[in-house]
Amino acid sequence: MKIIEVDQLVKKFGSFVANDHLTFDVEEGEVFGFLGANGAGKTTAIRILCGLSYPTSGRISVAGFDVYREREKIKQNIGYMSQKFSLYEDLTVSENIRLYAGIYGLRKQEIRERETELLERLGMSDIRKRRIGEIPLGWKQKLAFSVAVFHKPRIVFLDEPTGGVDPITRRQFWELIYEATKEGITVFVTTHYMDEAEYCDRVSIMVQGRIEALDTPRNLRRDHQAGDMNEVFLQLAREGS
Amino acid sequence: MSVTVEHITKSFGDVRALRDISFSIPEGELFGLIGPDGAGKTTLFRILVTLLLADEGQATVAGYDVKKAYRKIRELMGYMAGRFSLYHDLSVRENLEFYATVFGTTIRENYDFVKDIYSHIEPYEDRLAGRLSGGMKQKLALSCALIHRPKVLILDEPTTGVDAVSRKEFWDMLKKIQREGITVLVSTPYMDEAALCDRVGLIQKGNLLAVSDPSELELSNGTKVFRFGTSGRPYDYLQRIRNLDAQVDAWLFGDEIHVFTGAGVDCGELDRTVQSWDVPDLEWGEATPSVEDYFMQKMREEPE
Incomplete structure (x- = not known):
């Protein structure tokens, strides 16, 4: 089933075309990578998919809801995590969970049960009263992701999720992501780190407002005779400029 | 200097x-x-x-x-x-x-x-x-x-x-x-x-x-790295590989898995086992360890 459908999405700011006829679908349960250089138009597109801004034209639905008419429905069905900002540093682990769960309208009883279950699963029960600012980055990332999917959204948007952590913590993070997809959650990753892209089921590469390639990392490497996604990206970016 | x-x-x-x-x-x-x-x-x-x-x-x-x-x-x-x-x-x-x-x-x-x-x-x-x-x-x-x-x-x-x-x-x-x-x-x-x-x-x-x-950079203790690729999702095989042997460790590596074998592992047998699985478009073989492989091995050796 297609959880995101984008058909001929155009977004203009004055005469500047930020998104130039984007067309792509995302399958339910997929880990979809949305790649592009800084300024390629990624953020503009994501804001539209999250129901935060209107497209200029095009037919777009997210979790079955229309981005023109059903933006509040979209917001209830998605989660969002960014590397830079997700959790409040001066609130405790537990307070952050309760804050986000409350915003998404979960009941107190439900929050208590799920919080206990989550902290046990992450091995963080002992630090539930520690402030976020005091815990290591790797734990923060795992917690930020778990908080973003705490209300069981259909889709979770991850903005450059794994930068800066050690290679083992990073892989544990990806295992957490794949585990979430087994529960039917779709994961939409935006990043300009190409080694992060290698973990996605499929990736699209955006250059100057257009999608220049869309396939599995394996096929993209093969088609561009490249050793890794970084080389694929450099080839496409060079052709585009 | x-x-x-x-x-x-x-x-x-x-x-x-x-x-x-x-x-x-x-x-x-x-x-x-x-x-x-x-x-x-x-x-x-x-x-x-x-x-x-x-x-x-x-x-x-x-x-x-x-x-x-x-x-x-x-x-x-x-x-x-x-x-x-x-x-x-x-x-x-x-x-x-x-x-x-x-x-x-x-x-x-x-x-x-x-x-x-x-x-x-x-x-x-x-x-x-x-x-x-x-x-x-x-x-x-x-x-x-x-x-x-x-x-x-x-x-x-x-x-x-x-x-x-x-x-x-x-x-x-x-x-x-x-x-x-x-x-x-x-x-x-x-x-x-x-x-x-x-x-x-x-x-x-x-x-x-x-x-x-x-x-x-060379991996210590005779550790070898094998790469496991598939057109399916590698994560689905991760636990299965980890369960093979106490001396076999496996981690995701982009859209592949890297399998680390300790000195006591019979690589021939590992090879036969993996080949016998029904994996779509299996790519399997020894890999040249990358800096990241090396870093991960060192991390696991270091005392906390």
């Missing part, structure tokens, strides 16, 4: 940021300090650029002691800090002029030295630094760090948050600077940048795990 570090130790309260770090860098080398956030990279650099004192140990930069001759070192090295390098409310030209003046020189005197890099941003000389794109900011910061012709250039995570195209350009610039005879010490959290350095130091939780030519 252009940089020497001997038994440097530094703690902040209970946090042991650097634990007995020693290494040295010969003149003209491009040396990469590689490790995740919180490994101690910035702390070590701040000691070398004379902004912080170590608790124990000694260090020299360009032949001078970081404690006794800090004034001399400040004249001889260029430093591009991770967070802050530029004044956002000064123009491009004003930033460069400011740095030149602080070091008692002028743009005119050393223009030829920074020309290769500065010429890219020269058309925007009157623009405020805060309004430059990420890639251009980086070029300006590098020009400012070089305007006094330093002998040693120290860059703290210059490629963090920079896209793949600018990242490549930046490394090309570092190579050029190195060819001018300048010693370059650069830190990065990206393991794939290791291959671009002459030698690398791998750092994690304040411990220096290894110092080596990146192409000469």
Whole structure:
């Protein structure tokens, strides 16, 4: 089933075309990578998919809801995590969970049960009263992701999720992501780190407002005779400029 | 030696940021300090650029002691800090002029030295630094760090948050600077940048795990790495591989799995087992260990 459908999405700011006829679908349960250089138009597109801004034209639905008419429905069905900002540093682990769960309208009883279950699963029960600012980055990332999917959204948007952590913590993070997809959650990753892209089921590469390639990392490497996604990206970016 | 570090130790309260770090860098080398956030990279650099004192140990930069001759070192090295390098409310030209003046020189005197890099941003000389794109900011910061012709250039995570195209350009610039005879010490959290350095130091939780030519890193204890690729989703096979043998460890590696085998593992049998599974478009074989493989093995060996 297609959880995101984008058909001929155009977004203009004055005469500047930020998104130039984007067309792509995302399958339910997929880990979809949305790649592009800084300024390629990624953020503009994501804001539209999250129901935060209107497209200029095009037919777009997210979790079955229309981005023109059903933006509040979209917001209830998605989660969002960014590397830079997700959790409040001066609130405790537990307070952050309760804050986000409350915003998404979960009941107190439900929050208590799920919080206990989550902290046990992450091995963080002992630090539930520690402030976020005091815990290591790797734990923060795992917690930020778990908080973003705490209300069981259909889709979770991850903005450059794994930068800066050690290679083992990073892989544990990806295992957490794949585990979430087994529960039917779709994961939409935006990043300009190409080694992060290698973990996605499929990736699209955006250059100057257009999608220049869309396939599995394996096929993209093969088609561009490249050793890794970084080389694929450099080839496409060079052709585009 | 252009940089020497001997038994440097530094703690902040209970946090042991650097634990007995020693290494040295010969003149003209491009040396990469590689490790995740919180490994101690910035702390070590701040000691070398004379902004912080170590608790124990000694260090020299360009032949001078970081404690006794800090004034001399400040004249001889260029430093591009991770967070802050530029004044956002000064123009491009004003930033460069400011740095030149602080070091008692002028743009005119050393223009030829920074020309290769500065010429890219020269058309925007009157623009405020805060309004430059990420890639251009980086070029300006590098020009400012070089305007006094330093002998040693120290860059703290210059490629963090920079896209793949600018990242490549930046490394090309570092190579050029190195060819001018300048010693370059650069830190990065990206393991794939290791291959671009002459030698690398791998750092994690304040411990220096290894110092080596990146192409000469060898896994210890006879460990071998195999790569497992499929057109399906590798994650679905991860636990199955981990369960094969207590001496077999497996981790995701992008859209593949890397399988680490201890000395006691019968690789022939492992091979037959994996081949007998019904895996769509299986790709299986021994792989050349990458810097990341090596880093992960070292991490697992280190006591917590």
